[in-house]
Amino acid sequence: MRLGRGSRLDIFAEMADAATATPTDGSAAAALAFLTEMSPDLRGAAILDGDAAVLAASGDDPEAWGEAARTLLAAADAADPEPAEQVHVGSESGEVFALRHEGLVAVAVTERFALASLMLFDMRQALRDLAIARRGEGGGDA
């Protein structure tokens, strides 16, 4: 799968990384590799499309990521009539971030006390680049 020239994702498109062990979408896998590379506190992450289907996920069980992410988003949306754009949950065991941007969803798990603003910035950047790449391919729904 080719990505547009000048895209930040180009750098990571061919990168062999354990974080993208289960790519289901080439440009999404590249976006996930970008996120993994940029965020040292990251334990794992997943990228979903607008229908909450997993496009790429850390590890070899994308469906586990998808199910857990959908549950988190459903719980967030149940709290208010307006859909949540960002979710940030911190507990003793780690921190969880979810971000909706341009019809895509990124979910990330980090170490405790990760810098939330930087994490969300990186997630937004990854989703923005992915949305551009998908629009360039003409097959994305973003």
Place this chain on the structure above:
Amino acid sequence: MPPKPHRVLLDRVSGYADEAAAYMRRRKIARRPFARLYYANGRAADQDIDSKEGIALFAAADRLVEVAGNFRRRRT
């Protein structure tokens, strides 16, 4: 007139004790679990940990941490 030497020592020890107590208070606040939702209009809402929504959010987040934890163990 300079203070007596034992008073200097006592002041210093109590200063260190105050610093340690403040550190522990800050640590306790920082380690408290939280769930925050942010909306498109810039609004943010903290969810009470004991509320129905908070419980659901923490359960979902714990499941994600579990999934990511398995992945991290495989990476290392």
